[in-house]
Protein backbone atom coordinates (compact mmCIF):
# COMPACT_ATOMS: atom_id res chain seq x y z
CA UNK A 1 0.00 0.00 0.00
CA UNK A 2 1.09 3.51 -0.77
CA UNK A 3 -0.06 6.83 0.63
CA UNK A 4 0.51 10.13 -1.12
CA UNK A 5 0.60 13.35 0.86
CA UNK A 6 0.13 16.49 -1.23
CA UNK A 7 1.59 19.66 0.28
CA UNK A 8 1.07 23.13 -1.24
CA UNK A 9 4.40 24.96 -1.60
CA UNK A 10 5.56 28.31 -2.99
CA UNK A 11 2.72 30.04 -4.85
CA UNK A 12 1.25 27.28 -6.98
CA UNK A 13 3.54 24.25 -6.54
CA UNK A 14 2.79 20.94 -4.90
CA UNK A 15 5.32 18.99 -2.90
CA UNK A 16 4.48 15.28 -2.83
CA UNK A 17 5.42 12.81 -0.15
CA UNK A 18 5.14 9.19 -1.21
CA UNK A 19 4.90 6.65 1.60
CA UNK A 20 5.04 2.88 1.32
CA UNK A 21 2.98 1.81 4.32
CA UNK A 22 4.20 -1.79 3.99
CA UNK A 23 7.94 -1.13 4.23
CA UNK A 24 7.88 2.36 5.79
CA UNK A 25 10.01 3.78 2.98
CA UNK A 26 9.30 7.44 2.23
CA UNK A 27 10.24 9.51 -0.84
CA UNK A 28 9.56 12.96 -2.22
CA UNK A 29 8.59 13.81 -5.75
CA UNK A 30 10.50 17.04 -6.42
CA UNK A 31 11.49 19.51 -3.73
CA UNK A 32 10.01 22.94 -4.44
CA UNK A 33 10.65 24.43 -1.02
CA UNK A 34 12.06 22.89 2.17
CA UNK A 35 10.01 24.48 5.02
CA UNK A 36 6.52 23.13 4.11
CA UNK A 37 8.05 19.71 3.38
CA UNK A 38 9.88 19.67 6.72
CA UNK A 39 6.69 20.69 8.53
CA UNK A 40 4.64 18.01 6.82
CA UNK A 41 7.23 15.31 7.49
CA UNK A 42 7.35 16.31 11.15
CA UNK A 43 3.57 16.30 11.49
CA UNK A 44 3.23 12.96 9.73
CA UNK A 45 6.24 11.43 11.48
CA UNK A 46 7.90 10.57 8.16
CA UNK A 47 11.59 10.46 7.23
CA UNK A 48 12.20 10.59 3.48
CA UNK A 49 15.22 8.75 2.11
CA UNK A 50 14.82 9.49 -1.62
CA UNK A 51 13.83 12.35 -3.89
CA UNK A 52 12.61 11.62 -7.41
CA UNK A 53 13.17 14.76 -9.49
CA UNK A 54 11.13 15.40 -12.65
CA UNK A 55 13.11 18.28 -14.17
CA UNK A 56 15.66 20.98 -13.44
CA UNK A 57 13.49 24.08 -12.86
CA UNK A 58 14.32 25.88 -9.62
CA UNK A 59 10.79 25.48 -8.22
CA UNK A 60 11.27 21.70 -8.32
CA UNK A 61 14.83 21.41 -6.98
CA UNK A 62 15.59 24.37 -4.70
CA UNK A 63 14.48 22.40 -1.63
CA UNK A 64 17.01 19.62 -2.17
CA UNK A 65 20.08 21.18 -0.51
CA UNK A 66 18.28 22.38 2.64
CA UNK A 67 16.43 19.05 2.98
CA UNK A 68 19.77 17.24 2.83
CA UNK A 69 20.71 18.98 6.07
CA UNK A 70 17.81 17.18 7.78
CA UNK A 71 17.58 13.84 6.01
CA UNK A 72 19.94 11.24 4.55
CA UNK A 73 18.70 11.47 0.95
CA UNK A 74 19.48 9.75 -2.33
CA UNK A 75 18.55 12.03 -5.21
CA UNK A 76 17.22 10.50 -8.43
CA UNK A 77 16.63 12.56 -11.54
CA UNK A 78 16.86 12.73 -15.31
CA UNK A 79 20.32 11.90 -16.62
CA UNK A 80 19.79 14.38 -19.48
CA UNK A 81 19.49 17.23 -16.94
CA UNK A 82 22.15 16.05 -14.47
CA UNK A 83 24.32 19.07 -15.24
CA UNK A 84 21.48 21.56 -14.70
CA UNK A 85 20.31 19.89 -11.47
CA UNK A 86 23.84 19.28 -10.21
CA UNK A 87 22.82 17.26 -7.13
CA UNK A 88 21.87 13.86 -8.51
CA UNK A 89 23.17 10.69 -6.86
CA UNK A 90 21.44 8.41 -9.35
CA UNK A 91 20.95 9.53 -12.96
CA UNK A 92 17.92 7.81 -14.43
CA UNK A 93 16.92 7.26 -18.03
CA UNK A 94 13.43 6.95 -19.46
CA UNK A 95 12.28 3.40 -19.93
CA UNK A 96 13.88 2.19 -16.72
CA UNK A 97 12.11 1.02 -13.57
CA UNK A 98 13.08 2.05 -10.06
CA UNK A 99 12.29 0.24 -6.85
CA UNK A 100 10.36 2.04 -4.17
CA UNK A 101 9.10 0.35 -1.03
CA UNK A 102 7.56 -2.91 -2.15
CA UNK A 103 6.65 -1.38 -5.52
CA UNK A 104 8.09 0.06 -8.70
CA UNK A 105 8.22 3.39 -10.46
CA UNK A 106 8.39 3.40 -14.25
CA UNK A 107 10.36 6.32 -15.66
CA UNK A 108 8.57 7.86 -18.66
CA UNK A 109 10.11 10.30 -21.16
CA UNK A 110 8.05 13.51 -21.24
CA UNK A 111 10.31 16.09 -22.91
CA UNK A 112 9.14 19.48 -24.14
CA UNK A 113 8.57 21.59 -21.00
CA UNK A 114 12.27 20.91 -20.46
CA UNK A 115 14.38 18.77 -22.78
CA UNK A 116 14.98 16.00 -20.23
CA UNK A 117 11.70 16.05 -18.28
CA UNK A 118 10.61 12.66 -16.90
CA UNK A 119 7.45 11.45 -15.19
CA UNK A 120 7.16 8.61 -12.67
CA UNK A 121 4.41 6.00 -12.71
CA UNK A 122 3.74 3.88 -9.63
CA UNK A 123 2.88 0.50 -11.10
CA UNK A 124 1.31 -1.38 -8.19
CA UNK A 125 -1.15 1.41 -7.32
CA UNK A 126 -1.58 3.24 -10.63
CA UNK A 127 -0.44 6.77 -9.85
CA UNK A 128 1.26 9.22 -12.17
CA UNK A 129 3.61 11.91 -10.92
CA UNK A 130 3.64 14.13 -14.00
CA UNK A 131 5.69 17.08 -12.77
CA UNK A 132 5.19 19.93 -15.26
CA UNK A 133 4.64 17.67 -18.29
CA UNK A 134 0.90 17.35 -17.75
CA UNK A 135 -1.49 19.40 -15.65
CA UNK A 136 -5.19 18.96 -15.07
CA UNK A 137 -6.84 20.46 -18.19
CA UNK A 138 -3.46 21.61 -19.49
CA UNK A 139 0.21 20.85 -19.97
CA UNK A 140 3.48 22.55 -19.18
CA UNK A 141 4.70 25.50 -21.19
CA UNK A 142 6.90 24.25 -24.03
CA UNK A 143 10.21 25.89 -23.09
CA UNK A 144 12.42 23.39 -24.92
CA UNK A 145 10.19 21.43 -27.31
CA UNK A 146 10.19 20.31 -30.01
CA UNK A 147 6.41 19.87 -30.36
CA UNK A 148 6.58 16.39 -31.88
CA UNK A 149 8.54 15.11 -28.87
CA UNK A 150 6.26 16.83 -26.38
CA UNK A 151 3.19 15.41 -28.10
CA UNK A 152 4.82 11.95 -28.11
CA UNK A 153 5.39 12.23 -24.35
CA UNK A 154 1.77 13.19 -23.71
CA UNK A 155 0.65 10.23 -25.80
CA UNK A 156 2.83 7.98 -23.63
CA UNK A 157 1.00 9.30 -20.55
CA UNK A 158 -2.35 8.87 -22.29
CA UNK A 159 -1.67 5.15 -22.64
CA UNK A 160 -1.72 4.68 -18.86
CA UNK A 161 -4.91 3.24 -17.33
CA UNK A 162 -7.98 5.49 -16.90
CA UNK A 163 -8.06 4.80 -13.16
CA UNK A 164 -4.55 6.26 -12.74
CA UNK A 165 -4.44 8.95 -10.06
CA UNK A 166 -2.80 12.04 -11.55
CA UNK A 167 -0.58 14.30 -9.44
CA UNK A 168 1.02 17.40 -11.01
CA UNK A 169 3.62 20.02 -10.14
CA UNK A 170 1.22 22.96 -10.00
CA UNK A 171 -2.32 24.03 -9.12
CA UNK A 172 -3.32 25.44 -12.50
CA UNK A 173 -6.66 23.68 -13.13
CA UNK A 174 -8.97 26.70 -13.19
CA UNK A 175 -6.81 28.85 -15.46
CA UNK A 176 -6.24 25.85 -17.73
CA UNK A 177 -9.98 25.22 -17.69
CA UNK A 178 -10.73 28.75 -18.89
CA UNK A 179 -8.55 28.12 -21.94
CA UNK A 180 -9.83 24.58 -22.50
CA UNK A 181 -13.37 25.93 -22.55
CA UNK A 182 -12.51 28.13 -25.56
CA UNK A 183 -11.45 24.95 -27.42
CA UNK A 184 -14.26 22.67 -26.29
CA UNK A 185 -17.20 24.87 -25.29
CA UNK A 186 -19.71 22.03 -25.61
CA UNK A 187 -17.62 19.33 -23.91
CA UNK A 188 -19.90 18.30 -21.02
CA UNK A 189 -17.16 16.41 -19.15
CA UNK A 190 -14.98 19.53 -19.34
CA UNK A 191 -17.73 21.80 -18.01
CA UNK A 192 -18.37 19.36 -15.15
CA UNK A 193 -14.66 19.25 -14.31
CA UNK A 194 -14.42 23.07 -14.26
CA UNK A 195 -17.42 23.23 -11.94
CA UNK A 196 -15.90 20.59 -9.67
CA UNK A 197 -12.54 22.42 -9.62
CA UNK A 198 -14.25 25.73 -8.79
CA UNK A 199 -16.03 24.11 -5.84
CA UNK A 200 -12.75 22.56 -4.64
CA UNK A 201 -10.96 25.92 -4.80
CA UNK A 202 -13.91 27.72 -3.12
CA UNK A 203 -13.61 25.21 -0.27
CA UNK A 204 -9.86 25.80 0.05
CA UNK A 205 -9.02 22.37 -1.35
CA UNK A 206 -6.61 21.37 -4.13
CA UNK A 207 -8.09 20.26 -7.47
CA UNK A 208 -5.65 17.35 -7.57
CA UNK A 209 -5.35 14.45 -7.72
CA UNK A 210 -7.71 13.69 -10.54
CA UNK A 211 -7.92 10.64 -12.74
CA UNK A 212 -6.18 10.20 -16.05
CA UNK A 213 -9.47 8.87 -17.44
CA UNK A 214 -11.11 12.22 -16.77
CA UNK A 215 -8.17 14.08 -18.33
CA UNK A 216 -8.49 11.98 -21.48
CA UNK A 217 -12.06 13.30 -21.80
CA UNK A 218 -11.38 16.92 -20.90
CA UNK A 219 -7.77 18.00 -21.47
CA UNK A 220 -7.34 19.45 -24.99
CA UNK A 221 -3.58 18.77 -24.92
CA UNK A 222 -4.27 15.03 -24.63
CA UNK A 223 -6.78 15.29 -27.49
CA UNK A 224 -4.77 17.07 -30.19
CA UNK A 225 -5.45 14.18 -32.57
CA UNK A 226 -9.23 14.57 -32.25
CA UNK A 227 -10.89 16.28 -35.15
CA UNK A 228 -12.84 18.74 -32.98
CA UNK A 229 -9.64 20.24 -31.58
CA UNK A 230 -8.16 21.03 -35.01
CA UNK A 231 -11.54 22.44 -36.07
CA UNK A 232 -11.72 24.69 -33.01
CA UNK A 233 -8.33 26.14 -34.00
CA UNK A 234 -9.37 26.58 -37.62
CA UNK A 235 -6.86 23.88 -38.61
CA UNK A 236 -9.14 21.36 -40.23
CA UNK A 237 -7.14 18.50 -41.72
CA UNK A 238 -3.91 19.43 -39.92
CA UNK A 239 -1.80 16.65 -38.38
CA UNK A 240 -1.80 16.10 -34.58
CA UNK A 241 1.70 17.56 -34.07
CA UNK A 242 0.77 20.80 -35.86
CA UNK A 243 -2.51 20.91 -33.92
CA UNK A 244 -0.68 20.34 -30.65
CA UNK A 245 1.84 23.09 -31.46
CA UNK A 246 -0.95 25.52 -32.37
CA UNK A 247 -2.83 24.63 -29.20
CA UNK A 248 0.23 25.25 -27.05
CA UNK A 249 0.85 28.59 -28.78
CA UNK A 250 -2.77 29.64 -28.35
CA UNK A 251 -2.55 28.86 -24.63
CA UNK A 252 0.68 30.90 -24.33
CA UNK A 253 -1.18 33.88 -25.80
CA UNK A 254 -4.42 33.30 -23.86
Ligand SMILES: [Zn+2]
Pocket residue numbers: 055057113132140
Ligand atom coordinates in the same frame (compact mmCIF):
# COMPACT_ATOMS: atom_id res chain seq x y z
ZN1 LIG B 1 8.91 23.50 -14.72
